Amino acid sequence: MGSKREDCTSAAAPVIRRDPYEVLSVSRDSTDQEIKTAYRKLALKYHPDKNANNPEASELFKEVAYSYSILSDPEKRRQYDSAGFEALDAASMDMEIDLSNLGTVNTVFAALFSKLGVPIKTTISANVLEEALNGTVTVRPLPIGTSISGKVEKQCAHFFGVTINEQQAESGIVVRVTSLAQSKFKLLYFEQDANGGYGLALQEDSEKTGKVTSAGMYFLHFQVYRMDSTMNALAMAKDPDAAFFKRLEGLQPCEVSELKAGTHIFAVYGLALFICALVLVSFHTAFGWF
Template sequence: MPGHRSKSEKHDDGEKQLRRDPYEVLGVSRNSMDQEIKTAYRKMALKYHPDKNANDPKAADMFKEVTFSYNILSDPDKRRQYDSAGFEAVESDNQELELDLSSLGAVNTMFAALFSKLGVPIKTTVSASILEEALNGLVTIRPLPLGHYVSKRVEKQCAHFYSVTITEEEARAGFVCRVQSSDKSKFKLLYFDQEDNGGLSLALQEDSAKTGKITTAGMYFLGFPVYRLDQTMNSIAAAKDPDTSFFRKLDGFQPCELNELKAGTHVFAVYGDNFFKSANYTIEALCAAPLSEEKENLRSIEAQILSKRAEVSKFEAEYREVLAQFSEMTSRYAHEIQSIDELLKHRNEIHASYTITPFKRSTSKSRSKSSSKENKEDGQTREKRSTRDRPKKKKWYNLHLRVDKRKAC
């Protein structure tokens, strides 16, 4: 079946190149299991890593293409989307890259440490130099007896290798390798496949996670499917939306690549994943034969988690529908409150125009006019009354003079 191709943003001699099929880039088939894809990616990433190919732009481009392809095929959802609709269905802008801290400068390392401290999920990868030394058989391997533990301190971006030998009976009973750090150091627990040439290739990787007052990482080979929980996926969802965080909480619950180990010698390593300081740790290897009850409890609880994940997936559709209805009702509720308040406000304004401002003005004017008229009329009436009631006084020019006509003047 031909692979999906789309135009790349890069140019070569003025012509746009086609983005290659991720399966073609990694050299795997479409039916490949997760472990095959992971193994192919690690070999190619080690081959084209910038640390080994300084000043080689072709190797740098190939490394980016390999990483981009692996980011699609390592995610079950994105792989399914790509298989059904090609690159268009994959959000390439949101692809997460794993940082190699050993290749970062001091400034970039400080920024990465700061973001990690602030809660920004940053995935890191094992140093290319460590993987190359392991592949070439140049690492020191210490024996780790079953039922014993070893406490050490590993420097940043360095690794301590341990070999564990198990019998046929112990392999059937199950095997567990666990690492913990009481001072909450950040580390990785690694498992390596042994190559025909005597070298070691990285097969499994578990990042440490906080568990109470310590950090732990473990690998469980119990003969039945066991699962790991990738906290990074939920951290990214939580940063976007609390509801999405809840419904995506179990998306990172994925099956481990290996369920059992065969009899023989197996190699594990503890890798110091801190940004600046070394990591204190204690590693132990256990046979699961005395832990039959714990094995059944683990199988039961993980089955319940898978059932709950399917249940929550169905519940999400119902929740989103009810939430949409609730949001619609809430919006309508707010609209109705606003509408009623506006109507009442308009009604009060109309009442005010009739009963407060105009009435005061007309009343005061009419009262002033009537009072002035009444005062004027009262004044005139009082004046008339006073004029009538006052006795008439003779004026000097109306004096009646008696004149004796008999006397001559």
């Protein structure tokens, strides 16, 4: 009798997670770039696209993605370093799925979860990442100060090459992508590897802002903040000043980086579950944008 109760107790015990640093095979003092490099290699190695008949690889891929979601976020990394997994807010750890590995039925459920407000982050298809690493993607030149519109199919990426001079690099640039159809997408930034391929360095998921979805990257020499755009329209109409200051309370810092003069590679990756992402891509120098 006692052994049976012990078995039940052990079966109900929570799953023990591995140390994220151990999963990614990096040290605790690793730089952000070293963590990104380790994640890219492991994500490609265990990606479901490459391991269709290997359930173990699929679980390892999820573990790698989960570990990277902690170590790539400065606040989550700080919390984990100070007190382990218990310090992390479980509600903030969004579900991450790979659309390229979903059948029709599961895609329907993913779409329903998304519409119900369940935060679902999506991984990028291994085929897209591998083509970029091999340098076999088509890169369309796009001058600073111009915009382009078009459609991006689900799980496909359109690549753009932006060349900036010393003066533009000094001023800083802003990259903005908008979907008038409110489609979901990712804005990606790639760094050129020694072999001529492109490795994923930064990514931003689109967010609903008013009547559109949008994503932006800021390569500046000063901090930029994002204002909460979810304020109720009725509250705005009733007391605009109070509503405005309420929105200011929700200011969030955007990730800001710097670019050197040269050609830089960006891409828009389609995440729409059933429709194409109609997007408008624009590149502006900072002083031309604000």
